[in-house]
Amino acid sequence: MSSQAQDLQPGQNDGNLGRGQRKTKPTAKGEAYRNTLSRRGIAQGATPSQTPAQGTTQAQSQDAAQTDRRVTRSQTRGIVNNPDNATSNGTGNRHRRAPISKVKIDGLMTKIYEEIRCAAINKLSSRTNEIYAVREFLFQARLRRFFDLQPEDERENLRRCLEEYDVHHPRGGSVAQDVKRALDFPEPDRLTEFCDGPKLLLLTFCAHSASFRDVIRRSDADSRREGLSRWVDIYPVIESCKSSLELFARCFDFDWVGNLQAFEKHFDTLLRYVYSDERESLEGINQSNFGIGEGDLAETHQIPDEEESYVHHHWALPTEDDQPAVRPTIEYTVTRDMERAPFVNDFYAIVDRPRIRRKAKKAKLPVTLPLGSSLTLKQLDIIRSVILDPSNHTWPPGAFSNVLERPDFCGAAGHKCKACGVAAPDPVDQSKADNETVVIDSNGNAEPEPEHASSPGYPCQCTFNELMELRNDKRAGFTHPDSLLIELFTTNDKGRDIRSLQRIPKDTFIGEYVGEIYPVRDVDTGKTITRYGHPDGNVYHFSVPIGAPPSPGTTDNRPSFTVDSAHLGNWTRFMNHHCYPNVSFYTVNVGQVWTTVIRTVREIKFREEITVHYGPNYFYYRGLDCRCGHARCKLKNVSQGVKSRKRTRFGGEVSGSDSASISASSEEEQRNGMTKFARRGTSTKSKSATDGQDKEDVRPTGKENGKGKGKASGGGGSSKGKSKGKGKAAKKGGTRR
Ligand SMILES: C[S@@+](CC[C@H](N)C(=O)[O-])C[C@H]1O[C@@H](n2cnc3c(N)ncnc32)[C@H](O)[C@@H]1O
Incomplete structure (x- = not known):
């Protein structure tokens, strides 16, 4: 068999290298491989007819491909290996570049989302240049669409007419100028294609992004040259x-229709000019539909008007377009605990049943509902964080600190604030410090304590916002909760x-798990309280132990409180479980x-799902199988292990544990794959995530000084009064952001 493969010696090239390629010294491994191929006399994977006819072997083409890749990479870095070859026939590989990275x-997609959000939030009112750019772009798109909607013979006629449109026309001169500019759109086919495919509606939303307007106008060659x-x-x-x-755009209450119609008067002038007085006879063409085809603005995801401006982010994308x-x-069932507790007010929950709603309005709050009633509540704000009045529940003794009437008070001297890194001082030292730091004004009176010193011993008032910022x-x-771009889907x-809807780097704080707070167990019966939820529904409980962790090695007997994010x-609350998640609770x-x-x-x-590990017990105690879909999912058959057990029921009727709650699990546990169904809350070890972050380095911000003049826990006087005030604020259903 004679083929060129045999003629070529290992490592030898036929001298017919592609443009921009260079001879490279073969490696020992490559040489051995080519030797083998030569010995076999045929290139691997090549068909017999291809081999001699193409005049090259697989080895050669591999070699060429390798060289080609090298060239491409080098070109991307701006290095041309062999300039002579690269330009030898004028066209060459000059335009070959590495594909634009994902x-x-x-990043550009995120920018488009972000800019639409900015346009929606800022309403673009003060940014006149920007709003003009949006409107001008939409005018161009509508004009283009107008042509497309005309019969073919009419199109030419119309174009000529518009091109001759007089820019000095006393009434329509400025319109003429806008039309001429619109006709000069650099990549007209893109607008045509876009309006025909994704439709004008989407173009209208995207037009509010400067990055979008930029990329649709710029030629691909220019983008490639500039690496965009x-x-x-x-x-x-x-x-x-x-x-x-x-x-996403609809969830923000912004006037995209207004911008689409902003140049409508232009169209009127235009029609008058182009069609003189005959336009009345033009069927279907008028000012309001100029450039808008049938179905162009049909809504895919309709949101009822009365709720549109309520809150954004509350609509989940359906599975089908x-x-x-x-x-x-x-789905809500009134449990014994709920019967005792007041019903949430109209602002925070919309009750679907008009009867109940009317009743709630008439009777004012609180309203007690009959035990066992079922209701459908609409999920409300997924941005605001709310803590309802904790004093409406019967709490185990010691659940409230005497400085702050809320069970989530951390109350541990020496514990560092995770945000600013400042530690709550030791009570004894603090009282000494107080003596030293009392500020006396020029009249000899002690200066009033600063606003924030509502709880003694706590020098900072940080919230999750500060945690993100610092x-x-x-x-x-990611320095503010509002900066996160997310989307709900089904x-x-x-x-x-x-x-x-954006890339988020590792080790970024992105959210705070919030909700209603109530005790994990009923104090009288010892049964687990599950205020919301349905036997077959979702459970949103997260248990957090009350108070400071005990010293290492001792048993943790702390009672817990539930953070229930049900509504x-x-x-x-929408984060689903994954056995190999991308975020973790702390x-x-x-x-x-x-x-x-x-x-x-x-x-x-x-567009990656944000997933978390619910802890080892969530699926086990609910008799559910995990559907995370990972090849090494540890919990996919977990329900089989519970067959003999009584299945967990909801509604506060099952005694036992808080195990159906989501739990904070340590990263180490997650790595080990959660093979053990250990009961949580029995030892300090199982709570590793509770204070797992405390060991991290902290960055003091100078807030240490001069703050926290009140007495430490147990302190009375004005500080106590203030702390009570704060407790009351919390009672009213305080909103934290
Ligand atoms: C805290 S909610 C998460 C949000 C929930 N998907 C929703 O629609 O509201 C927890 C519920 O989501 C479902 N879920 C979450 N992750 C799951 C998984 N990996 N496999 C099966 N169901 C899951 C279960 O029904 C669970 O009770």
Whole structure:
């Protein structure tokens, strides 16, 4: 068999290298491989007819491909290996570049979401240049669409007419100028394609993003030269996100229709000019539909008007594009505990049953509901964090600190605030310090204590906002809860879910698990309290022990409180479980309270689900199987182990444990795969995540000085009075952000 493969010596090239390629010294491994191929006399994977006819071997093409890859990489770095070859025939590989990375495309998509959000929140009122750019762009799109909607023979006629449109026309001169500019859109086919595919509606939302307007106008060659995302790369992603973008934009109450119609007067002038007085006879063309085809603005995800401006982020993307957006609801059964507790007020929950709602309004609050009634509640705000009045519950003795009337008060001297790193001083030292730091004014009176010194011994008033601001990497930009771009969507088998619309680096605090607070167990009966939830529904309980952790090695007998995010929680309640999650729960003390925070354990990508490990018991005690879908899922058959057990029921009727709650599990436990179904809350070891972060380095911010003049726990006087005041604020259903 004669083939060129035999003619070529190992490591030898036929001298016919592609442009921009260079001869490279073969490695020993490569040489051995080529030897083998030569010995076999045929290139691996090549068909017999290909081998001689193509005049090259697989070895050669592999070699060429390798060289080619090297060239491409080098070119990306701006190095041309062999300039002569690179330019030998004028066209060459000059335009060959590495494909735009997914990171860049994802980054641009995030920017588009972010800019739409900014436009919606700021209403673009003060940024006149920006709003003009949006409106001008939309005018261009409508004009383009107008052409497309015309019969082909009419199109040319119309174009000529518009091109001749007089810029000095006394009435329509400025319109003429706008029209001429619009006709000069650099990539007109893109607008045509876009309006025909994803439709004008999506274009209208996207027009509010400067990055979008930029990429649709810029030629791919320019983008490639500048190393930016090309339209050809970004368009398919936008198309795949069209429902998401639409719902995202709709969830903000902003006037996108107003911007689409802003230049409507132009169209009127235009029609008058182009069609003189005959336009009356033009069927179907008028000012309001100029450039808007039938169905162009049909809504995919309709949101009822009366609720549109209520709160955003509360609509979950449906599984299919043509289904309406879903508002989360809660199937709610009134339990014994709930009967005692006041009903949440109208502001925080919408009760679907008009009868109950009327009753609630008439009777004012609180309203008691008959035991066992079932209701459907609509999930409310997923941004606001609410703690309802904890004093409406019967708490185990010692659940309240005498300085702050809330069970989540961390109350441990010496414990560092996770946000600012300042430790609560020891009570004894603090009283000494108080003596030293009393400030006397010029009249000889003690200066009033600063506002924040509401609880003695606590020098800071940090909240989760400060934790994000002080502890997250500034460069990543996650310094406020509002900065997070997230989206709710519906899954086929796990209910609703949450995903990120941006890359989030590892070790970023992204959220706080919040909700209603009540005791884990009924003090009289010892049974677990589950205020919300349904036997077959979702459970949103998170248990946190009350008070400071005991010293290491001793048994942890602390009672716990539940944070129930069933209908007062924020987005964190929608995080589903994954056996290999990307975030983790930590209960840390922030300011004066135990705060359960969510921190990323690895980088989260654009459109990646945000998942957490619910702890070892959640599925076991509920007799559920995990559907995280991971090949090494540890809990997929966990329900089989519970067959002989009485299945956990809800409604506060099952005694036993708080095990159906979500629990904070340490990263180490997660790594070990949760093979043991250890009962939680029995030893300090099982609470490792509770204060697992305390060992970390902390960054004092100078807040140590001059703050926290009140007495330590047990202190009375004005400090106590103030702390009571704070307790009352919490009672009213205080909102923390
Ligand atoms: C805290 S909620 C999470 C949000 C919930 N998917 C929803 O629609 O509201 C917990 C519930 O989600 C479902 N779930 C979460 N992760 C799951 C998983 N990996 N497998 C099966 N069900 C899961 C279970 O029904 C569970 O009770």
